[in-house]
Structure formats: structure tokens, C-alpha cells
Amino acid sequence: EPEVTQTPSHQVTQMGQEVILRCVPISNHLYFYWYRQILGQKVEFLVSFYNNEISEKSEIFDDQFSVERPDGSNFTLKIRSTKLEDSAMYFCASSHSSYNEQFFGPGTRLTVL
Amino acid sequence: EDKVVQSPLSLVVHEGDTVTLNCSYEVTNFRSLLWYKQEKKAPTFLFMLTSSGIEKKSGRLSSILDKKELFSILNITATQTGDSAVYLCAVLGLRGGGADGLTFGKGTHLIIQP
Numbered sequence: 626e627p628e629v630t631q632t633p634s635h636q637v638t639q640m641g642q643e644v645i646l647r648c649v650p651i652s653n654h655l656y657f658y659w660y661r662q663i664l665g666q667k668v669e670f671l672v673s674f675y676n677n678e679i680s681e682k683s684e685i686f687d688d689q690f691s692v693e694r695p696d697g698s699n700f701t702l703k704i705r706s707t708k709l710e711d712s713a714m715y716f717c718a719s720s721h722s723s724y725n726e727q728f729f730g731p732g733t734r735l736t737v738l
Numbered sequence: 739e740d741k742v743v744q745s746p747l748s749l750v751v752h753e754g755d756t757v758t759l760n761c762s763y764e765v766t767n768f769r770s771l772l773w774y775k776q777e778k779k780a781p782t783f784l785f786m787l788t789s790s791g792i793e794k795k796s797g798r799l800s801s802i803l804d805k806k807e808l809f810s811i812l813n814i815t816a817t818q819t820g821d822s823a824v825y826l827c828a829v830l831g832l833r834g835g836g837a838d839g840l841t842f843g844k845g846t847h848l849i850i851q852p
Contacts, residue, residue: 656837670839680836723837726772729780
């Protein structure tokens, strides 16, 4: 069964460093998403991506964040200058259309020290 | 702002019991309501509901949506220890015209005791 994959599973970084989180969405899906879940809190939407551009973004997705689809398979989230409060689980998701169910990857746990 | 409220926040039952999890919502231009099961990491898709009154069923799990009263329930019959997880309710609305993200509730933490 096709699934969304994410790497790395855990990333530890120093405050102020840049990190890139990687995702490979399900191959015939056209819509890609990033969510985050701070420990003990709700899953929160960050950004959606379609046709090589950002479709929607939340208030959380400020200038320190960017997304890219550098090739036909990967979808990345870059955090330019990490802060302590960026520590969270980051989930990638994909869907066939904007109306279909979204399937989630296993997540990357980001720890900022 | 879209809002999802789940209840109860936690629930402990014995194996074999039936449980009902609740989800109420407020959303701009409702598209669908989704249920996910979250064990250790990723939310795993269970159901997507778009129409009122039509029950979706998968094994011992079932769910139904009431768009007039703005709520959904998830039922699990004959619970097993493997059903222990956080059950997440999420809604998809149409705000900006693009691919909107899901708005999640806090989840119901379900513990099934042997």
C-alpha cells in the first residue's frame, strides 16, 4: 500500500540553525501539506502546496518557513533560523485532490536546543 | 476561525465495551469531517464524512455526521486493547479557495484495559 515517507525521523539542532525536513508524498497525489504538533497540543496546519506553489498557509507559516518541491518526488520544509519553540513533530501529508482524505507520514521530531 | 471540540478528552474502558466519541465543529463552508487514529506517531485515516445521516463502517468502527447539529460520533464496538490510541477529529472547510488544511480537535485519548 502506498504511503507517505519522511526523513529524518528525528532531528536535533541548535537554535539559529537551518533545518530541512524531507517528505516523499504518495506518487499519484497532487496536493501536499505540512502540519506540526507541539508535544501535548493539537495538530496544526502550516501550509499546502499544489502545482508547484503554495496554495494556502496558516499564521504560523511566517517568513522563517519555506517549502519546495525540488524534483518529481520530494517535498521539503525549510526552517531558516530555528527557535526553541519550533520544537515539535512535523507531519507531511498528501491527497489526490483538495476534496480527498489526506494521508499522513510518520513525522519528523525536531528538537531545538 | 474554524473550531473542533472533542469529548471526552480521555476515556478508560474495559475490553469488550462499546465506546462513543464525540466531535462538534464550527467551520466556514464545510467540505468534510475526518476521523484519524493516532497511536505513536502519524494520524492514520479512518473515515471521511461529507453527508448527513450516512453511516460509514469499517469492521467494529462506525461513524456518522449530523450537518444540521454540527457534530459527528465515532463508535467502536467490542473494544480491544489494540484500539487504545488518541482519536482525532478534523474538519475541512473552504476559506481561501485553495487547498485548505485540516483543523483538528485536541483528540480523545482512549485506553482499553484488559
